[in-house]
Amino acid sequence: MSLDKSAVAHIAALARIKVPESDLEPLARELSNILGWIEQLNEVDTTGVEPMTSVVRMELARRPDVVTDGNCRDKILANAPEVAQGFFAVPKVVE
């Protein structure tokens, strides 16, 4: 599968990573190279094979409905780049 510049731009936007225009072409080539190498998986006949859901074979662990956490605002905000009155602050979003 070959990716072109616009495909890379689209993926980069989905992943919220800014890619300068000049990097789009080289990146497209790099990614296409990797994806080309991955294509060999099409050789494998996987008809009737279930996708792996988990290597661990056990039941999903459940916890009881008890409050055991939270009430630790200091810890939660301790590493934040910008805090205001107990909130995280980010550039304003206009809806």
Add this chain to the structure above:
Amino acid sequence: MSELTDLTMADALAGLAKGAFSARELTEAHIRAVEAARPLNAFITETPERALEMAAASDERWRKGEAGAMEGLPIAIKDLFCTEGVLTTAGSHILDGFKPPYESTVTANLWRAGAVMLGKTNMDEFAMGSSNMTSYYGGVENPWRRKGDNRPLVPGGSSGGSAAAVAARIALGATGTDTGGSIRQPAAFCGIVGLKPTYGRCSRWGIVAFASSLDQAGPMTRTVRDAAIMLGAMAGHDPKDSTSVNRPVPDYTAALTGDVRGLRIGIPKEYRVDGMPAEIEALWARGIDWLKAAGAETVEISLPHTKYALPTYYIIAPAEASSNLARYDGVRYGLRVPGESLDEMYEETRAAGFGAEVKRRVLIGTYVLSAGYYDAYYLKAQRIRSLILRDFTDAFERVDAILTPSTPSAAFPTGEKMDDPVAMYLNDVFTVPVNLAGLPGISVPAGLSEEGLPLGLQVIGRAFDEETVLKVGEVLETAAAFTARPER
């Protein structure tokens, strides 16, 4: 003094028990060693004050007769493990300044067992790499050099700093994580022991997530016995991790009987890859002979889907990573590059904060999960993963352990293989299938290459049969009598 840093963990424990030296002396020796070895760049953060405090507490516990399994042993922690109050970077710029207000379960287990923290080791960024060259904090130097060649070599990755620290004798042991080979491959490149336990054996809580269905923490040590001791301290069920398995942790050292008589060892023919260096073939053959001499039986087996393991991994791991790394967005911790809008802040922060390899994998991952491609890539890869697991399950009907080389080559010079990501990925060709199947695997130093660099052999076991893996590993270790040491 340097003798203290030469000890194995087992011998250090014995020495502390006897009172031959104190935990403080042992830690001080290592702190000096860490300082002296700074050119290797194995550490991102050194924690000498904390280490001395912990050593003092250990001495107290030895005095009271309350010593834990790792009491007083100075170890290094890969910077992927969140350590409370101590900078944790995952080798990335995007976690600048991040000091977790919590301790990972595995490291908490180690501290409870009495271990002493020397610091946080360097690693490939977000554990993505096989050379440690993708770290924001610069590459790590392998303490080994080729005979007559003073070009610096890579220690392997992603747990490069941990491997180098243990090989250079500046830590008695270190934690690593292994998603596609990140413990076993650097262990092989640095001539030490590296064990990846069964998926679910150790808790992932508090370990910066790369690929959730593959990541597993494990010990990196100089001997198999040390790995057994350290694994015992690290492992255990964690109710905070839904993928952590509730099985008791046995005494792994008790499995080191040296007796492999009657054990059936599988030799997978598909691991004999094209262009495999003769010396690696030769090492493998020697390993087979050693095990036969020790009374084991070797059986040729087939793992037919082996060659598809790497591309399968390079769909699944990036896919999971692209989602796991979405939280690094400049909002709640780490680097923030300002932007006029929220999206701009995200895009600038992540562009500046992530290195090239991380970006590549996040983009690949985003792509293979995106609309129209999910079935062809991600679902297909998960089906092949089922087939790879089935290969192993079938093989383990006939054998008790599998022997393979750890890596297709010895350590290579820094800067090599950087132009072609795929060439770098091929370093993990022997290790990746084990992660896909969730099985335990160990790399044991088994010999030297023609250029005098360490080469490792890998033993793979059934799920939760770390005992057999360790037992076979120790037999190889004894037979190999690997006493070579790096110059640095």
Add this chain to the structure above:
Amino acid sequence: MADANGYVIEGRTGPWEMVIGLEVHAQVISKAKLFSGAATDFGAEPNTQVSLVDAAMPGMLPVINEYCIEQAVKTGLGLNAQINKRSVFDRKNYFYADLPAGYQISQYSQPIVGRGRIVLDLPDGRTREVGITRLHLEQDAGKSLHDQHPTKTYVDLNRSGIALMEIVSEPDIRSPEEAAAYLRKLRSILRYLGTCDGNMEQGSLRCDVNVSVRRPGEPYGTRCEIKNVNSIRFVQQAIDYEARRQVELLEDGGTVVQETRLFDSGRGVTRSMRSKEHAHDYRYFPDPDLLPLELDDAFIERIRASMPELPDAKKARFMTDYGLSAYDAGVLVAEKETAAYYETVVNGAEGKKRDPKMAANWVIGELFGQLNKVGKGISDSPVSAAELGALIDLIADQTISGRIAKDVFAEMFETGKPAGVIVEEKGLRQVTDTGAIDRAIDEVLAQQADKVAEYKAGKEKLFGFFVGQVMKATGGKANPKLLNERLREKLAG
């Protein structure tokens, strides 16, 4: 599903039918969050009910709250739906300030609950069945406040991670009234089950509305989604506006663009959300931190056995056992507490049965009237069911008249005193003594002699006037039936 009520919009070029589907997000009642142990209470100080998991700190992992699973299953059973014994949690990936992990843990292709149905009670007394497509569990997001600062948005993660049930209806709804009826019934069922408190103002029940239009008999048209409409009234308004907007657009030769819109409740219109630069590609995949959820029959049956009688069943029972009209029964069962109150009034504590219809009138008429005036709910009623029952007993045994009883009730409501005490204190016992009534009548007729003459000459409606006068003379306490009888006799003679 074919529409039965023929509700149409008359366009310029002919009739149009509206096709509506509702997606409701219901916050699950639980003490702790879906995948973390932080609390779920409403109105806490910002970021005080946030665990490390909720804040998506590095290395954090989800562990599922068993009670939330039970609540989802219970709700599924209440919707007559299929419980899927195997379901999978998927990650829904997108970036937003109130989504710390950059993904929401949700369920995409294998939800915990499958097809079900709800019966709508329509205002004209008809019922109509609407299909439920599915119900799944997912995490709620945090809250972004855009109006606290000129250039910054403030983020509070208290709500992040609270369990939500997303309940999706089939596109079977055909009018704003049906949509309202759907939401009322759904809310009622959730409150009966105790799985969600259904509070749309506080946001524990949120509604996204999908609207399209078509000519009757034709295939579905393109739909628009109107997000986050937070009251039943606004849902009706939004549907009405949007359907008309689409009809006009189509009649003018345009096409409906599939998009997400917001309802501007101030102006009563829907408008397109600011165009997003990036189309949403959620890249769903199974969450590798969780295993598939497997439920066994025993678990499901245990929950089924614990379920209360639901509104539809209760309404049917009230109609059968108490002879109530569909309307009255419907009003009484809308809230579980009201139905329980009513049954206590009817059945009494000592198994003493009272007239169910009278009890219904008193609850729906007087009690609701007084409660509404002071803005109280039935759980806070100053008059208990037992006390109302006692009042009804006093009417039944003729101690007081119905009219007087209303005054007594108002007094009970205000003072909290029991009916008997008020009647005695105020001397309100009904006058049933024929002699006293006769005397009162004679007095009035004597005073109103000219009116009596008019009455006898044919002005029959003066009868009511005389009744009123006699009532006044007896301080309202005359037994009305007796008064009527005696007055008629005297006027005839």
